[in-house]
Amino acid sequence: MTRQVLLTGGRVLDPSQGTDVVTDVLLGEGKVVAIGRNIGQPDEALVVDCEGMIVSPGFIDVHCHLREPGRADVETIASGARAAAAGGFTAVCAMPNTDPVIDNPAAVGFVVRQGLLANAARVYPIGAISVGQRGEALAEFGEMIDAGAIAVSDDGKPVVSAQLMRTALEYARTFGVPVIDHCEEPTLAAGGAMNEGLVSARLGLKGIPDEAEEIMVIRDILLARLTRSHVHLAHMSTKGSVELIRWGKERGINVTAEVCPHHLSLTEDAVEGYDTNAKMNPPLRTAEDVAMLRDAVRDGTIDLVATDHAPHHYDEKEREFSNAPNGIVGLETALSVVVDSLVVPGYLDFGTLVERMSCSPARLFGLPGGTLRKGAPADVTIFDPSVRWKVDPAQFLSKGRNTPYAGMTLTGRAICTVVGGEIVYTLNEQRDAK
């Protein structure tokens, strides 16, 4: 039996029940026990002073790459889960594009077990859509879901065959899980290293047009209509994709979508100077795309924010731009980037931020959490909404250091992360440990 935890004097912000009030929260036996001013203070309770902080249901990242099995030199499930907790995430969903691919129940069980051992953020496996992510035969969704998978995806690669995508959507509907697609028309995107436009023309880098994403976005929306299944579109990056998702939602099609913090804050200009930490897929786009994506997060066309946390080894990024791998780490900067690029300029209030980073992912993916209702899992994020801090990748708990935000000063930071009623991260302890 774990010690009770009393979070005192914080601004408790829980859009799932319309709560926004300065009060106390009592956690016990892994669950939310009570919220209120006069809930008492059990003698043995651990008291956390949350004055000036926001206390919200724990953030959930539905899209990260934890690299284990296969590349434990770059990230492990344990280091990724600790990095997640340091970023205020109480749960993360691990993409299956590891080596070997998570395409069978034994592999799913491995991720579940490593996640439990990490004793940090919860780790939910995502199973592959196709065996080996080869885009041919369907993987065993049912077996993987029984073993703990919460969705299926071939992320890292698109599902090229429309027929396979149709079948995956139909089959996943049987088991009630979403199919997550990485929208990229592979022949249009082939060899591309950045957004196609004036900057790519000047830098002499092969561009990836918006249409490479949008063609697959509309295909998937139409297949979701055909199958009446839930399709979730990963890492949306273009204005056109937002328009297409809006079109789909207006027609009642079961499409949901995510956007990454970097697509809400940076443009293709970050590639100037051939900075490989500005290389990701989909690529950074234009200011017009960023503005549209911000609007879409506010109005809910984009349902949630996900990191696409993608650690790479220093040596792999320290090379010629076209030869460097795609992706950046994101777990430990996501909250701050969203605060800085959406809340500070007034696009978003903190309530909507919590909705997009906690309530919405829990609801859409059928995960525990996303609420502080009495009896809900005691997964809580406590963050300082206004602290300014300078990003120093050397301090990351992730093994990855590949971030375009190094040296930047950002706003807002997780102070304490509670998972199942246990404090798994405090900023002060991280500081003391260093």
Add this chain to the structure above:
Amino acid sequence: MTAGAPLGKDLLGLEPLSGEQITLILDTAEPFKEISERAIKKVPTLRGSTVVNLFFENSTRTRVSFEFAEKRLSADTVNVSSGASSVSKGETLVDTARNLEAMRIDMVVMRHPSSGAAAFLAERIESNVINAGDGTHEHPTQGLLDLLTLRDHFKKIAGLRVCICGDVLHSRVARSNIWGLRKLGAEVAVCGPRSLLPSAIDDMGVTVFSRIEEAIEWSDALNVLRLQLERMTAGYIPSLREYNRFFGVTRERLERAPRDVLILHPGPMNRGVEIDSDVADGPHSVILPQVTNGVAVRMAVLYLLSGGRPELAEAAKTGKAGGAA
């Protein structure tokens, strides 16, 4: 790095240079032209300097031109090509360069298949870096020698109408020419099939012609790019025959022009594809003078990056003023 160096530490492209800096290089090249016309083609300007020519792509013309420029300035030169280097053993670019630098070199001339490779290297080593072509980004000394050749002929660049013909999408020569010409006040056009032009070409400050006849009618000079044969196999154009029919620079087409049009080509040529032999070898072709100017321009760049003072370039010829000395 030399304090107050007129070009900075490196020559990575023409886009970052000002018109004044480009003119300075061209002016500095003038006195160096004469050295190559002498019986004894050598001056002591870069005596004691070590230059590594690091070529990760095949090149004959550019590599030999740099090597002549270096040797005529009395630099010690070493050629490293990718097939023979430790790169083929898996060494990274930065390790290769740092190892060379540990042998105390002064300059690296690099050709590399990746855009941005020269900038990547320049940030990581102390030596001066000269970009001899990086992917599809820039080939600044080719741009400079094209400018020098145009200036020799027309006695000016400002106001000239120059059309770059062919595969602009994959051409580092095209990019260096576009920036160099625009910075010196020329009007720039491109002509080629849309599948071989960047989709953002209309935002690059150039006129776009879809018909070679219109381009010829407009131009004072054509810079005809090499059509790489692999563009056909990659599906950018259906056939070389059709390319020649619609975009080939032929004598018949030039004869219909309202004025004599100067013909440049960075080489190597595909005769009968982008350019016909009687044009390449005709009276208005300056393709061989381009090659001659290449040596002079590269001498000027080596001289200026090594800390040579532009006003002393004339004296440097005689050996009275040293470069880095």
